[in-house]
Amino acid sequence: MGNGIRSTFYAIVLYDEDPLHRHVIEYIRSCPLWLDYYVMICHDKDCVEPIRYSKSETELDVSEPTYHVKKRHYHVLLKLKCRTNLAPFLKMFVVKGQPVLQYALAVLNPFAYVTYMLHADFESLHDDKKFKYKMTDLVYSLRAEKLLDSQNGNFVQYFSDILDKLADGQDVWDIAKEATLSLSPASAQEYIGIIRQFQYLFVNRGGKLSLHNK
Numbered sequence: 001m002g003n004g005i006r007s008t009f010y011a012i013v014l015y016d017e018d019p020l021h022r023h024v025i026e027y028i029r030s031c032p033l034w035l036d037y038y039v040m041i042c043h044d045k046d047c048v049e050p051i052r053y054s055k056s057e058t059e060l061d062v063s064e065p066t067y068h069v070k071k072r073h074y075h076v077l078l079k080l081k082c083r084t085n086l087a088p089f090l091k092m093f094v095v096k097g098q099p100v101l102q103y104a105l106a107v108l109n110p111f112a113y114v115t116y117m118l119h120a121d122f123e124s125l126h127d128d129k130k131f132k133y134k135m136t137d138l139v140y141s142l143r144a145e146k147l148l149d150s151q152n153g154n155f156v157q158y159f160s161d162i163l164d165k166l167a168d169g170q171d172v173w174d175i176a177k178e179a180t181l182s183l184s185p186a187s188a189q190e191y192i193g194i195i196r197q198f199q200y201l202f203v204n205r206g207g208k209l210s211l212h213n214k
Contacts, residue, residue, distance in 0.1 A: 006083045007106035008036070011113055016042075016072040020100045024093055025074060029141075034092065036079040037144035039110075041117045045131035046070040075117045077110060079144070114138070120163055132167045135160030158191045159198070172199070 014021040028038050048070050080089075086104060093100040107113045115121045117138070124130040165175050172195060179191040 005106045006085045007108075008080045008083045009107035009110050009113075010078045010080070010089055011105040011107050012076050012078070012101055012103075014074045014076060016074070020095050020098070021074075023095055024100055025076075027093075028076060028078070031141055031143075034081055035141075036081045037141040038079070039077040039114060039117070039141075039144055040139045041075050041133060041137050042072065042139075043070070043075060043131075043133070044072045045133075047129040047131070077107065077113055077117070079110070118163065132163075134164050134167055136164070154187065154190060155194065158194050162191075162195060162198075 014025055016022060025040075028035065028040070031038070046069065048068055086106070089104055090099060090101050112121070116124065118133045118135065119127075119130040120132070124132075162172075162175060166172065176192050176195055180188045183191060
């Protein structure tokens with residue numbers, strides 16, 4: 001990302017094992033004056049398949065893969081009060097003269113990044129190594145919650161409910177049927193509209209609309 005890009009949204013990754021990163025996590029949670037709000041999630045169930053070599057160390061071992069849990073880390077979405085570019089943003093995270101962050105991502109679509117944090121984006125939903133997190137795993141600052149509610153009405157609540165039920169193994173059609181029985185006609189129409197809008201997220205390789213943790 002070039003320094004010329006100016007944004008109010010940035011995403012960073014912090015590792016729990018790094019003392020400086022833990023310091024930054026607590027700093028963000030304190031909501032410094034330059035920060036409008038944050039959204040944070042701890043990834044402690046992500047898996048990775050190690051590259052394994054044969055005895056000659058020149059050919060890949062094609063035996064059954066073994067997955068290992070990645071190091072515990074946090075994905076953090078930050079909404080700044082003022083638009084800025086990368087260099088000044090990174091300088092906000094200096095501890096005892098030592099820069100903590102080497103990289104950050106300017107985010108154009110904050111909601112799309114939140115779906116990525118949850119592994120609810122299209123690619124992650126179809127990757128068995130990606131654990132499917134729930135909206136309840138997200139940690140918001142209070143201002144973020146109010147902003148999302150005021151901008152999206154019932155959208156955040158309904159989208160969260162759909163993701164959680166899919167993650168629990170429910171079929172999307174049963175979820176839609178339940179909505180028609182438990183919600184008012186107007187609310188049910190809004191709820192089912194969200195399912196239709198994001199159904200491409202839930203289509204697995206077999207064509208069935210569902211989402212399961214592996």
